[in-house]
Amino acid sequence: xxxxxxxxxxxxxxxxxxxxxxxxxxxxxxxxxxxxxxxxxxxxxxxxxxxxxxxxxxxxxxxxxxxxxxxxxxxxxxxxxxxxxxxxxxxxxxxxxxxxxxxxxxxxxxxxxxxxxxxxxxxx
Amino acid sequence: xxxxxxxxxxxxxxxxxxxxxxxxxxxxxxxxxxxxxxxxxxxxxxxxxxxxxxxxxxxxxxxxxxxxxxxxxxxxxxxxxxxxxxxxxxxxxxxxxxxxxxxxxxxxxxxxxxxxxxxxxxxxxxxxxxxxxxxxxxxxxxxxxxxxxxxxxxxxxxxxxxxxxxxxxxxxxxxxxxxxxxxxxxxxxxxxxxxxxxxxxxx
Numbered sequence: 001x002x003x004x005x006x007x008x009x010x011x012x013x014x015x016x017x018x019x020x021x022x023x024x025x026x027x028x029x030x031x032x033x034x035x036x037x038x039x040x041x042x043x044x045x046x047x048x049x050x051x052x053x054x055x056x057x058x059x060x061x062x063x064x065x066x067x068x069x070x071x072x073x074x075x076x077x078x079x080x081x082x083x084x085x086x087x088x089x090x091x092x093x094x095x096x097x098x099x100x101x102x103x104x105x106x107x108x109x110x111x112x113x114x115x116x117x118x119x120x121x122x123x124x
Numbered sequence: 125x126x127x128x129x130x131x132x133x134x135x136x137x138x139x140x141x142x143x144x145x146x147x148x149x150x151x152x153x154x155x156x157x158x159x160x161x162x163x164x165x166x167x168x169x170x171x172x173x174x175x176x177x178x179x180x181x182x183x184x185x186x187x188x189x190x191x192x193x194x195x196x197x198x199x200x201x202x203x204x205x206x207x208x209x210x211x212x213x214x215x216x217x218x219x220x221x222x223x224x225x226x227x228x229x230x231x232x233x234x235x236x237x238x239x240x241x242x243x244x245x246x247x248x249x250x251x252x253x254x255x256x257x258x259x260x261x262x263x264x265x266x267x268x269x270x271x272x273x274x275x276x277x278x279x280x281x282x283x284x285x286x287x288x289x290x291x292x293x294x295x296x297x298x299x300x301x302x303x304x305x306x307x308x309x310x311x312x313x314x315x316x317x318x319x320x321x322x323x324x325x326x327x
Binding site: 001004019037040047049118 | 156180184189190204207212213214219
């Protein structure tokens, strides 16, 4: 599971007001290189919840991202930043671990890179 | 979905790149695409091959997801998979550009395809491509425009699917059904968090 996907997933357990972002518990992170697409990065940047994203990247072991979202103009010219953004968003995979509901603490396991978000009967 | 059907589907999707009809290509190329009820990942893989930048496949069944994962790897495609019940999907807003899906047709659980459409129209920001039985065409159009927040609903083409006896509840050895390929455009929300566990309003 990439951090792009993590940035979209939230806990939907009954009674939870805000299930985003899910906290990450890491057991195994895998890095898979993928070709960079600058235009794609510029388009997706405004849609990303930056705090959740940069916090998550730190937990995954990558400390290069700034805590505060940079100005969009940075993406026009700063290739080094684009490279770091690309790496954290698309090249870091949580292979084994868990996603944790921020309100209930319920763990959603991640195995072979696939998070299991299925709810139990009493959580629906 | 058989390879033959996929080829037919892709053929139709690629036809629509003239200015008069909607430009389907723009909905996929360089975009974030989600495949709802991805099964073995065929549609998602097709989207990736057509130039989607990122594809996310969602399905309830772990066995299908295992196969989907393997298929993606064999095709050297970069696809994320999530195991989830679509009706309980917790999702933050309309970040995904396009949703593609071949939903359950609602034979066993009535209205299953409309449930999927409900969620898809909340998650996609640009377009939803979906397959529904031709026999339900009027119902789907009405539901989409009146109840599910679609600003437009258009049948792109009609396909014929040979569905072999795949599941225990299938009574015949093979059945030939007419299926519509739809393109829906969602109305944009103002970017709030969306928890999509609300029951479909048509239940």
